[in-house]
Amino acid sequence: MLKRRVEQSVLGLLASRRSIRKFRKSPISEEILHLIVETGQSAPCYFQAYSVIWLKSEQLIESAFETCGTEAIKQASAVLLVCVDFNKLETFAETVTSEHFLNLDAYPAEVLLSVLEVGLMVENMVIASEALGYGTLLLDCGIYECERFTELLKLPNGVIPLTILLIGEKDENPPPRPRWPLETVLHVDGYRPITSKDAEKYLETAEKLLAREGYLLKYANFKGSYSEYLAERFNANKELRQSYNALSSFIRKHGVKV
Numbered sequence: 001m002l003k004r005r006v007e008q009s010v011l012g013l014l015a016s017r018r019s020i021r022k023f024r025k026s027p028i029s030e031e032i033l034h035l036i037v038e039t040g041q042s043a044p045c046y047f048q049a050y051s052v053i054w055l056k057s058e059q060l061i062e063s064a065f066e067t068c069g070t071e072a073i074k075q076a077s078a079v080l081l082v083c084v085d086f087n088k089l090e091t092f093a094e095t096v097t098s099e100h101f102l103n104l105d106a107y108p109a110e111v112l113l114s115v116l117e118v119g120l121m122v123e124n125m126v127i128a129s130e131a132l133g134y135g136t137l138l139l140d141c142g143i144y145e146c147e148r149f150t151e152l153l154k155l156p157n158g159v160i161p162l163t164i165l166l167i168g169e170k171d172e173n174p175p176p177r178p179r180w181p182l183e184t185v186l187h188v189d190g191y192r193p194i195t196s197k198d199a200e201k202y203l204e205t206a207e208k209l210l211a212r213e214g215y216l217l218k219y220a221n222f223k224g225s226y227s228e229y230l231a232e233r234f235n236a237n238k239e240l241r242q243s244y245n246a247l248s249s250f251i252r253k254h255g256v257k258v
């Protein structure tokens, strides 16, 4: 009974959502795009400190592809750069009081809560896209290349690119990707840290699931195991340290005190 209700409701839609990395090139109407962004806006909000920039021109799409190197950018029907927007927030705050928190040296809660609300907004856009029959992909390149996007779009202080959302016609039907078991996510009346055994068990399950799909080879052209892939991904090498230092100082310089 519950299973059928789930399948027939939005829960079924959420359970069958996958990140789509192969799109069939097709146009998207302004009406649909507006509907998706408005649905994003109907998510729970805090200061609505976000902006979505639709990269619509061929030239900007090409620049986004050159910046991120992700092929799906060229096939997507819409390329949206989603930003945390403390520029808008500052103008808004100024209209209310000149002694607002954005003048402080740090406002950690607002930074974190704004990132949370952007996430909720983005997820609403993902769900709206799914409901309308489109597939989606998020790209971390928005934040890693925030300096490049700022320059490209001449973004003012306080507007920090966070992620890129691709929306498009699905050209693949991938299987489920791994998730940690519920007991490592849901804690009742307290908190239980995971053990290295939990981590090993998760890695083993994830390894099998992703290998069945040929995930790493297909999407990252990586021939090793998932643990080898993650070891590279997590590695705090010199290059990563330098790029993180640059990223932190860029974000601070652009008016968001993280």
Ligand SMILES: Cc1cc2nc3c(=O)[nH]c(=O)nc-3n(C[C@H](O)[C@H](O)[C@H](O)COP(=O)(O)O)c2cc1C
Pocket (backbone or CB within 6 Å): 017, 018, 019, 020, 021, 137, 138, 139, 140, 141, 163, 176, 177, 219
């Ligand atoms: C903040 C964020 C950034 C992501 N960045 C990328 C990315 O740059 N490239 C990519 O292929 N997938 C990216 N993803 C998608 C994840 O890889 C994907 O959601 C995860 O592997 C689970 O797969 P599923 O979405 O199909 O369930 C990102 C997801 C999130 C939440």
